[in-house]
Amino acid sequence: MSSSTFPTATILGYPRIGRNRELKRALESFWAGRTTAPQLLASTDVLRRQTFERLSELGLNSSIGAIPDSSTLYDHVLDATVLLGAIPQRFSGDAVELYFALARGTQDAPPLEMTKWFDTNYHYLVPEIGPDTPIGYADTSVVNRWASASDWGWVTRPVLVGPVTYVALAKAAEGAPEGWSPLSRIDDVVAAYQDLLIHLAGAGVPWVQFDEPALVTDNLATPRSELIAVAEEAWKKLVAAPARPEILVTLPYGDGRAALPAIVRSGVEAVQLDLVRGELPDPGSVDLSSTTLVAGVVDGRNVWRTDLARAERVLRAAQDLAPASLAVATTNSLQHVPHDTALETWEDPELDANLHSWLAFADQKVGEVVTLARGLEQGWDAIAREVAEATLVLDKRKQAAGVVLPEVRDRVGALDDAARTRVPFSEREPLQTAALGLPSLPTTTIGSFPQTASIRKARADLVAGRINHAEYTERIREEVRHVIALQEDLGLDVLVHGEPERNDMVQYFAEQLDGFAATRNGWVQSYGSRCTRPSIQWGDVARSIPLSVEWTTFAQSLTDKPVKGMLTGPVTILAWSFPRIDIPLSESADQIALALREEIAELEEAGTAVIQVDEPALRELLPLDATKHAAYLDWSVSSFRAATSGVRPETQIHTHLCYSEFGQILDAIDALDADVTSIEAARSRMELIPELAVHGFGRAVGPGVWDIHSPRVPSTDELIELISLAENTVPTNRLWINPDCGLKTRDYPETLATLENLVAAATAVRNRIAAASTR
Structure with a gap:
């Protein structure tokens, strides 16, 4: 063994991705x-x-x-x-x-x-x-x-x-x-x-x-x-x-x-x-x-x-x-x-x-x-x-101006239980079924489609002043038209607009909300070569402009199938940003929830029948100390419900969770009271789904059947096998078929090939169920 004095100044590690990635x-x-x-x-x-x-x-x-x-x-x-x-x-x-x-x-x-x-x-x-x-x-x-x-x-x-x-x-x-x-x-x-x-x-x-x-x-x-x-x-x-x-x-x-x-x-x-x-x-x-x-x-x-x-x-x-x-x-x-x-x-x-x-x-x-x-x-x-x-x-x-906004603090203080509560799911479910008219095992994606080089160039050209906002908007609209037509051709049941206008599922919203600042070069490694630029929450949060209504309503105008409104939930916005530390996270979460509640109301007013509010970070922020679990789960669930509980019963609320061990927080997932919960399940081969069944989870579930963090294309038979595993524990009238996560990081050839297999797998299982019911 050597004998040397430990240095007085050190760090435990340094960013690994590189100053310029x-x-x-x-x-x-x-x-x-x-x-x-x-x-x-x-x-x-x-x-x-x-x-x-x-x-x-x-x-x-x-x-x-x-x-x-x-x-x-x-x-x-x-x-x-x-x-x-x-x-x-x-x-x-x-x-x-x-x-x-x-x-x-x-x-x-x-x-x-x-x-x-x-x-x-x-x-x-x-x-x-x-x-x-x-x-x-x-x-x-x-x-x-x-x-x-x-x-x-x-x-x-x-x-x-x-x-x-x-x-x-x-x-x-x-x-x-x-x-x-x-x-x-x-x-x-x-x-x-x-x-x-x-x-x-x-x-x-x-x-x-x-x-x-x-x-x-x-x-x-x-x-x-x-x-x-x-x-x-x-x-x-x-x-x-x-x-x-x-x-x-x-x-x-x-x-x-x-x-x-x-x-x-x-x-x-x-x-x-x-x-x-x-x-x-x-x-x-x-x-x-x-x-x-x-x-x-x-x-x-x-x-x-x-x-x-x-x-x-x-x-x-x-x-x-x-x-x-x-x-x-x-x-x-x-x-x-x-x-x-x-x-x-x-x-x-x-x-x-x-x-x-x-x-x-x-x-x-x-x-x-x-x-x-x-x-x-x-x-x-x-x-x-x-x-x-x-x-x-x-x-x-x-x-400093903006660090405290009294009107925002007053609105948060006025939130009560009624603002965080919807009518029971048993009353909502038949209204949503009638309004949407979906087949059994409805197919959808989680939100984003591949971000092509041309889309990234359009965004860079706008920032650099090489194109104006009208030109940029038309380029994004063209991509939305492409994504909607592609999904209709594939036969998906609930569509998305593909999110080509979004640089990141958190940064996009943070750039539009008061109280946040986005970095230009603040890259942080998420995994492998995947990097994000977490936004910085420096002040009280408020919504002064619509966040997503324009793109969702445009996409809906292109199809008769329902198009999901896509939002990121308050806990995930905090978890994937650098939150302020001078007020409790719970207070910041409620500020963001009220901004999202306003956005959801405008989406609903514009005719959006399905709205997804993603909370993949719900388990991520669970305190490491068990004595702090109950308080965290209480405020995190409450903030989600503050955002989503203002809608009509026939409006279907989805949420999405991924890449965490969710078995510990099944009560909290249940308490979110989302109508449909999509969740990562492909790499673990539906490991969580039996736990949901034991728990008695009583609403619809979309266990992911395609691991989008790998470039491999799963076959139709592989997807049928995963759907069948989920079918063993989730009633087929409450089972959705979808990927694990958004498709932003994939390319179009593998996306098209896998979605074709996904729709084929869902159709094959539907046909098998229908044939069995006639015997």
Whole structure:
């Protein structure tokens, strides 16, 4: 084991996609066949060097492991799967081919399931572990990356998924015995990590970081207390490795106090706590006399400037608890925030000035860590000026125009139970059935259609002033005409306008709502090469113009079939933006709900008979602490109902949920009181649907039968099989047939091929049901 002092200033990870989305472009070029695997890997090396150089410029020490290497080609959990050789039997190929087959699937092998990383909008690839899954030290990439960084002149800190978190996030592989848990393979994972530690030590690595967020959450299948007990034994074994680097174990995303004593007792050299979402332990509750405490006082989840005065108070208290060694860090990896506020300008001069003073993206957060570390090392008077400046900015923000709108606060205060309640579904259902006249197993899509290069060019041309608004509108109308005609030709039953005018399902609305600001370059990785630009909620939210009525009514004028109005729900708008932190999320959600309620009323008045309000982030925002579940579910459901409960009984309200473990919140999904709920189900092969049946879910369901996050085209027979699985538990008069999610990221050839198969599958099952009923 090496012996080195932990750096006083560090971060847990850095944005991985690149300042100018270099990784996205490199990946998509490789997938398109324009570049080779060696060229892809070379381009990622360039990106890594740029990252290390930037972090050095920002003040992180380049020679003692202060700079984390958190890079990945696609996903850090997938990297752990490859490192451990835990590859399901259906996959094969050379290193790069195999890696992307796991991530994206092949025509013959569906990819690994994808779901949300704790309570973030990042999607990880779920390991599949069974009793016979091979597990061992199978990939040297971590060691090779460290060696290459060393050759370039940087002593970095490798970042890995912790062993307990890895098995806790895994699902039982197909064919595993009923009730079998991947946690039973923890010893094999630990043994593989022991081998890795030996190889890292041999390469000269001084520090290695293992992230163990599974130890701060109650939202996994295994109780937190059990995971903590397993972790203590696992880490004692890893600490006992005959040769190893020094180890930092992180406890990000939540309150790590419950896990802290066990991790300290294991003997690791350093442990990190999230001290924004969690707190310091009580004095005397844990012995930190020989452990470095890494204090996560700079929020890695949001973009607001750090209250340095508060951070200083926390660090002063931490000094008393950790007399041996204290370091300053972020609460978690900065992968969840954009790179740099210097890349942004906002059109309104006052808002531009305000946001630049209020915000801190990744680079600014590194600067805040460095500043606080200087106070720790040199005495707090050394940073008194910076602390005072931050306090002044925060005080001025409270008085800025638009931050508080009294009329909005009054309307939210006037919301009562009646405003959040519809007539019972038993009364609504026959009215909707008569009004819509749909066949059994009605087919639809979730909302978006492929965003073509010509559509993206039209949007760019409008922003650049190369075309005027009238020309842009006509280009979008032409795409809507195309999408409506395409759906009619395919034989879909409930149509959508395809959303060609929308850059993103949240940003589009945020750009039109008062109280939000959209970034130009604030890209954040969602999964793989997929990036989003979360909007920033800086003030009270109000609707001053229609949001979607024009496009929905135009699309409806082109067809006699019903066209869904498409809106994003209040919880998802908050979850996929950077929300303000000076008022409760529940209050912001109700402000957004009232804006959506106005929009829904206009859609209904314009003749829209089906309105979908998507809430894919409902499970995502579930607090990691079980004691906070009830309060969150109460306000999140209430905000959805405030948005949707003003419609007539015959208006059909849909909602959509995807890529999270929804089994925990079935009561809340039920309480949304949507007439139709579409939900991701293809990758998990209808795993959730029996749970809905056991729950007694009594309204219509559209379980996804097409995994749109993979480029493969499922056959008609495969889709029939999935529909039949759903049919076993959902009454056919309440079963809808649809993809898992919107089609924005797919291309038209695979979209047309799969939708043809989807309609054919629904027709075949309808015919089978009709034939059976006549016997």
